[in-house]
Amino acid sequence: MAGGVGSRFWPVSRTTYPKQFLDVLGTGKTLIQNTFDRFKKILPVENIFILTNESYFDLVKEQLPELTDNQIIGEPIMRNTAPCIAYGCYKIKQLNADAIVVVAPSDHLILETDNFINTINKALNNAETNNCLITLGIKPSRPDTGYGYIQYGDSTLAENLHKVKTFTEKPSLEIAQSFLASGDFLWNSGIFIWNVNAIITAFDLYLSDMSDIFRDGEALYNSANEKEFIQNAFQRCPNISIDYGIMEKAENVYVMPSEFGWSDLGTWASVYDLAEKDYVGNAVINSEKVMMYNSSNCMVNLPGDKLVILNGLHDFIIVESNNTLMICPKDQEQAVKQVVSDVKQKYGTKYI
Amino acid sequence: MAGGVGSRFWPVSRTTYPKQFLDVLGTGKTLIQNTFDRFKKILPVENIFILTNESYFDLVKEQLPELTDNQIIGEPIMRNTAPCIAYGCYKIKQLNADAIVVVAPSDHLILETDNFINTINKALNNAETNNCLITLGIKPSRPDTGYGYIQYGDSTLAENLHKVKTFTEKPSLEIAQSFLASGDFLWNSGIFIWNVNAIITAFDLYLSDMSDIFRDGEALYNSANEKEFIQNAFQRCPNISIDYGIMEKAENVYVMPSEFGWSDLGTWASVYDLAEKDYVGNAVINSEKVMMYNSSNCMVNLPGDKLVILNGLHDFIIVESNNTLMICPKDQEQAVKQVVSDVKQKYGTKYI
Numbered sequence: 001m002a003g004g005v006g007s008r009f010w011p012v013s014r015t016t017y018p019k020q021f022l023d024v025l026g027t028g029k030t031l032i033q034n035t036f037d038r039f040k041k042i043l044p045v046e047n048i049f050i051l052t053n054e055s056y057f058d059l060v061k062e063q064l065p066e067l068t069d070n071q072i073i074g075e076p077i078m079r080n081t082a083p084c085i086a087y088g089c090y091k092i093k094q095l096n097a098d099a100i101v102v103v104a105p106s107d108h109l110i111l112e113t114d115n116f117i118n119t120i121n122k123a124l125n126n127a128e129t130n131n132c133l134i135t136l137g138i139k140p141s142r143p144d145t146g147y148g149y150i151q152y153g154d155s156t157l158a159e160n161l162h163k164v165k166t167f168t169e170k171p172s173l174e175i176a177q178s179f180l181a182s183g184d185f186l187w188n189s190g191i192f193i194w195n196v197n198a199i200i201t202a203f204d205l206y207l208s209d210m211s212d213i214f215r216d217g218e219a220l221y222n223s224a225n226e227k228e229f230i231q232n233a234f235q236r237c238p239n240i241s242i243d244y245g246i247m248e249k250a251e252n253v254y255v256m257p258s259e260f261g262w263s264d265l266g267t268w269a270s271v272y273d274l275a276e277k278d279y280v281g282n283a284v285i286n287s288e289k290v291m292m293y294n295s296s297n298c299m300v301n302l303p304g305d306k307l308v309i310l311n312g313l314h315d316f317i318i319v320e321s322n323n324t325l326m327i328c329p330k331d332q333e334q335a336v337k338q339v340v341s342d343v344k345q346k347y348g349t350k351y352i
Numbered sequence: 353m354a355g356g357v358g359s360r361f362w363p364v365s366r367t368t369y370p371k372q373f374l375d376v377l378g379t380g381k382t383l384i385q386n387t388f389d390r391f392k393k394i395l396p397v398e399n400i401f402i403l404t405n406e407s408y409f410d411l412v413k414e415q416l417p418e419l420t421d422n423q424i425i426g427e428p429i430m431r432n433t434a435p436c437i438a439y440g441c442y443k444i445k446q447l448n449a450d451a452i453v454v455v456a457p458s459d460h461l462i463l464e465t466d467n468f469i470n471t472i473n474k475a476l477n478n479a480e481t482n483n484c485l486i487t488l489g490i491k492p493s494r495p496d497t498g499y500g501y502i503q504y505g506d507s508t509l510a511e512n513l514h515k516v517k518t519f520t521e522k523p524s525l526e527i528a529q530s531f532l533a534s535g536d537f538l539w540n541s542g543i544f545i546w547n548v549n550a551i552i553t554a555f556d557l558y559l560s561d562m563s564d565i566f567r568d569g570e571a572l573y574n575s576a577n578e579k580e581f582i583q584n585a586f587q588r589c590p591n592i593s594i595d596y597g598i599m600e601k602a603e604n605v606y607v608m609p610s611e612f613g614w615s616d617l618g619t620w621a622s623v624y625d626l627a628e629k630d631y632v633g634n635a636v637i638n639s640e641k642v643m644m645y646n647s648s649n650c651m652v653n654l655p656g657d658k659l660v661i662l663n664g665l666h667d668f669i670i671v672e673s674n675n676t677l678m679i680c681p682k683d684q685e686q687a688v689k690q691v692v693s694d695v696k697q698k699y700g701t702k703y704i
Contacts, residue, residue, distance in 0.1 A: 011659070291694060293680075293687065302677065307363070307703045309691050311680040312668070318679070325654065327670070327679065328645075328663040335645065339661050342643060351659045 001084060002032055002052040002060065002106035003075055007340045007352070008267055008333075011324035012301065015352055020107035021059050024271055026285040026301075031265070032106040036064050038113055039102070042120055049073055049092065050106070051084050070222065076231045082245040083210060083237040085192075086203055087230065090214040093196045094221040100127050101199070103192040103242075109274060111261025119258045123193035126158050126254075133202060134161065134193040135247060137186025137255040138262045143176035146266055148188035148243070151179075152255050164253040167243060186257055188243070190264070198252070206249045210237055268317050268333050272299040299330065324351055353436060354384055354404040354412065354458035355427055359692045359704070360619055360685075363676035364653065367704055372459035373411050376623055378637040378653075383617070384458040388416050390465055391454070394472055401425055401444065402458070403436050422574065428583045434597040435562060435589040437544075438555055439582065442566040445548045446573040452479050453551070455544040455594075461626060463613025471610045475545035478510050478606075485554060486513065486545040487599065489538025489607040490614045495528035498618055500540035500595070503531075504607050516605040519595060538609055540595070542616070550604070558601045562589055620669050620685050624651040651682065676703055 002020045006013060013019045020032045027034070032050075039048055050060050050067065054074025061072060073091065075084055085103055092099045102120060110116045123134045137150045148169050152162035167188065171179065179185035192199075203211035213236050217229045247253055263270050275283035281297035284290050288304040293311040302308055302320040310318065315330045328335065343351050354372045358365060365371045372384045379386070384402075391400055402412050402419065406426025413424060425443065427436055437455055444451045454472060462468045475486050489502045500521050504514035519540065523531065531537035555563035565588050569581045599605055615622050627635035633649035636642050640656040645663040654660055654672040662670065667682045680687065695703050 011661075289699065291691070291698070293691070294684075305675065307676040307695065307699065309363075309676070309678040309680065309695075311678075311684055311687060311691075313679060316664070320677070323657065324659040324661070325672075325677070326661040326663075327665060328661065332646075332663055335663060339643070339645070339663075343659065343661075346643070347641065347659065 001081065001103065002050050002056065003078060003084060004105075004107060005053070005078070006107075006266075008336055010336055010340050011326055011351065012319060012321040014322060015349070016055075017059070018056075018107075019265070020105075021056070021063060023286070024265055025109070025275060030063055031108070032060070033063055034110075035104065035106045035108070036066075038110060038116060039104070041113070041117055042102075046071070049088060051075060051088050053078060074227075074230075076234045078239075079234055079237045080239045081242040082207060082240045083214075083234060085199070085242050086207070086210055086214045086237075087233070089196050089199050089203075090217065091221040091226075093200065094218060096196070099196045100124050101192075101194055101196050103194075105190050105264070107265065108189070108191075109261075109263040109265050111274075112259070115258075115260035119256060119260060120193065122160070123256055126161050126256075127193045127195050127198070130157055131195065131198050131201070132157060132161075132252045132254050133198060133247065133250055135164070135253065135255050136189045136191040136193075136258045138189050139257055139259050140180055140185065140187050143173060143180045144187070145170055145173050145176050146270075147264070149176070149179050149185045150188050150255050151185050152257070153184070157254050160256055161254045162257065164247075164255050167248045186255060187262075189258070189262060190243075192242070192247075199246075202246050202250050202252075207240070207245045210240075210245075213237060268299060268319070268336075269330055272317075272330060275299065297330070322351070353433065353455065354402050354408065355430060355436060356457075356459060357405070357430070358459075358618075360688055362688055362692050363678055363703065364671060364673040366674060367701070368407075369411070370408075370459075371617070372457075373408070373415060375638075376617055377461070377627060382415055383460070384412070385415055386462075387456065387458045387460070388418075390462060390468060391456075393465070393469055394454075398423070401440060403427060403440050405430060426579075426582075428586045430591075431586055431589045432591045433594040434559060434592045435566075435586060437551070437594050438559070438562055438566045438589075439585070441548050441551050441555075442569065443573040443578075445552065446570060449548070451548045452476050453544075453546055453548050455546075457542050457616070459617065460541070460543075461613075461615045461617050464611070467610075467612035471608060471612060472545065474512070475608055478513050478608075479545045479547050479550070482509055483547065483550050483553070484509060484513075484604045484606050485550060485599065485602055487516070487605065487607050488541045488543040488545075488610045490541050491609055491611050492532055492537065492539050495525060495532045496539070497522055497525050497528050498622075499616070501528070501531050501537045502540050502607050503537050504609070505536070509606050512608055513606045514609065516599075516607050519600045538607060539614075541610070541614060542595075544594070544599075551598075554598050554602050554604075559592070559597045562592075562597075565589060620651060620671070620688075621682055624669070624682060627651065649682070674703070 005018050009019050023030050049071050051073045057074050151165040153165050155163040213233050220226050220229045277283045283299045285301040287300050287302045290308045295310045295313045297315045298313050300318045317328050319326050357370045361371045375382050401423050403425045409426050503517040505517050507515040565585050572578050572581045629635045635651045637653040639652050639654045642660045647662045647665045649667045650665050652670045669680050671678050
């Protein structure tokens with residue numbers, strides 16, 4: 001899934017260039033390229049499909065040149081994850097009626113690739129032999145209030161495959177702390193594994209109108225008429241997430257407690273946490289010529305050829321992209337959404 | 353005089369583009385253009401000469417297109433103000449043996465043009481009838497430690513033309529405070545008025561070697577051979593200021609206590625003091641698209657088309673020019689000289 005248009009990395013991310021297409025950590029590859037490389041170690045390239053807004057078709061093609069055009073699936077409008085996944089799964093089912101599917105965001109960070117591959121392979125095995133919807137839950141290391149949480153019980157379907165009790169959206173700090181203390185809550189990674197028939201059965205049960213819409217196209221997927229059909233189908237879909245539409249309601253949802261150095265890289269602060277820092281805590285990403293005086297715990301991300309002199313800044317984000325400079329305390333970065341809204345009101349979409 | 357290469361306005365000022373050629377306050381005219389316009393109200397344009405490093409010849413021509421080439425006097429090397437003034441005065445004397453000369457820096461701010469013109473005209477009258485060296489002293493409004501001070505006594509040569517007792521270089525704060533309290537100290541503006549013969553006599557007395565060097569060219573000034581002569585003459589001159597070489601030594605130095613809204617604009621802080629500010633003290637110069645959140649008493653000077661978001665900055669200078677961004681506390685700006693030196697060591701002269 002690579003359809004997001006998140007504004008939290010503004011001004012580096014833009015509507016025309018969202019986070020998954022950026023090298024947020026300055027590693028030399030964009031997030032979607034890293035995700036693609038991980039999955040190449042699990043399955044043949046021809047089995048990888050990218051679901052994205054059709055306006056990003058060329059960006060995906062450019063960043064992942066190994067893909068054929070049919071592997072880049074354009075969504076005509078943004079309708080959240082449920083229609084996206086329904087479309088993808090119906091299309092895959094037309095290619096392989098018993099396919100086992102991994103659904104994964106393209107803009108997450110995973111540090112421990114081997115653990116990730118092992119986890120996915122175990123989940124694929126479980127999904128092949130069981131009519132279940134598997135989600136990967138990350139063992140939490142802190143009471144993060146930016147993540148959703150999954151509570152699991154002792155009941156297992158297989159080794160390390162626990163029945164889900166509840167899904168909880170972003171909690172307050174107090175609640176997040178109690179989740180962490182209880183030991184039976186995991187972070188919701190948004191990575192799903194299931195047999196294509198299991199998920200379509202779940203759509204039939206919990207989002208039956210949506211399932212009907214995409215079932216109507218069974219004869220058209222992977223044909224010249226698919227695009228026209230999808231243009232119309234998406235118009236008729238509600239905006240709804242897979243979590244809300246299916247995972248929170250289905251009876252056969254299981255979670256695999258996992259650890260593979262995961263972050264959703266949802267905020268500049270999360271990028272700072274993961275970035276390499278000097279001995280006074282300054283993280284410099286992409287920028288090549290930064291001179292710091294009496295500054296600490298800052299994150300700097302500016303064009304590489306720009307000379308940057310910082311003096312007396314502590315715990316700031318200094319980021320420039322697309323002719324926009326933002327200087328903001330690290331703990332104020334929730335304000336970025338407000339800033340983006342203000343910028344839009346003041347200058348239109350030029351800078352968004 | 354427009355030969356300075358001051359680095360205190362780095363990164364806006366550069367060796368190739370020093371302060372006098374910048375619109376430091378964002379008024380729509382550069383400092384040298386403002387200075388030129390002031391003097392046009394005092395004397396005919398053809399009597400205005402610009403002494404500058406020869407590498408700035410084209411810049412002066414571009415910014416002051418009313419001047420002929422002969423009015424732009426190029427110094428082959430930087431040798432401080434004494435050789436510059438000796439050269440200028442000998443050259444002017446060749447044109448007019450009894451000329452009364454005003455020597456003024458090109459990069460100062462003067463807010464009260466009418467008072468300035470009146471003061472200069474009075475000084476010109478005094479210099480015409482007296483063999484004296486006149487300097488303008490600014491009535492101090494604060495114990496500024498960045499200025500030189502002139503102490504004057506009750507003895508006068510004419511109305512408001514006082515004999516100078518002492519010159520003092522930049523004092524400590526305590527001393528500056530005592531100067532201010534005593535009431536007989538003025539800021540040294542570096543603006544001089546004298547008869548061309550009075551200053552050449554002073555050169556003969558106090559810098560006789562230098563006077564001899566330039567007297568040797570008497571037959572060559574304002575001729576095709578001037579340039580070659582000057583190339584050689586400057587090589588033989590010591591690096592010495594007019595204050596140290598003559599004003600502090602001569603017996604016939606007089607000061608006119610003056611008030612005309614003067615600043616030497618020596619630092620970003622002095623520019624901030626003079627700039628228009630919003631109700632929380634933020635001064636925005638040149639920049640057109642600046643959005644501030646929880647920020648106060650900042651000075652922002654960035655390219656006009658750049659969108660700038662500031663959050664949580666108080667008492668900072670945020671300045672970008674020539675692909676260099678500097679963020680620095682206002683009270684740390686003395687550090688700029690050190691920064692420039694560090695940049696030079698690290699990246700060579702590319703950014704200087």
